[in-house]
Amino acid sequence: MYVFDILRKKNLILTPEEWVRQHWIHCLHAHKSYPMSLMKTEGGLIMNDLQKRSDLLIYNNHGEKILLAEFKAPSVKITSSTFEQISNYNTVHKIPLLLVSNGIDHYYCKINFNLGTYEFISDLPIYNKQT
Known part of the structure; x- marks a missing residue:
């Protein structure tokens, strides 16, 4: 079984993790106004030479x-x-908002790099072009 990935413009094998990712892509776009043109899946990074x-x-x-x-x-x-x-990935990226989900349980975290703190938040903010 396959699912069409609207970001990569191709069919992917519909694994359980891919099902969660595709639902979140559409949810973030439809309900939080995050532009699909500014989303990237499977972004590469180097950590400890890996x-x-x-x-x-x-x-x-x-x-x-x-x-x-x-x-x-x-x-x-x-x-x-x-x-x-x-968190390990974010040591490379340094991104202020984190989302963790298995499609059933969802967690959102806001990072303040200036203060070296973080807080769990109840929901993600709606996309703001000035963000």
């Missing part, structure tokens, strides 16, 4: 990264190791 891939990156109109998302299959419980994974 090639890694972040599940979803979203940019603002200025080309700055504003949201990093990590998705798991619905059968995978969100644990501290999931947050450790996205």
Whole structure:
């Protein structure tokens, strides 16, 4: 079974994790006004000399990264190791908003790099062109 990835413009094998990613892409666009043209899936990064891939990156109109998302299959419980994974990726990216979801449980985190703090928030903000 395949799903059409509207960002990459191709059919992908519909894995449980891909199902979660595709739903979030459409949800962020339809309900939070994040432009699909500013979304990037499977963004590459180098960590400890290893090639890694972040599940979803979203940019603002200025080309700055504003949201990093990590998705798991619905059968995978969100644990501290999931947050450790996205936190490690974020040491490279330095993005102020994090999203972790398995399609059932969703967590949102806002990072303040100036103060070196973070806080869990109840929902993601609506996209703002000035962000």
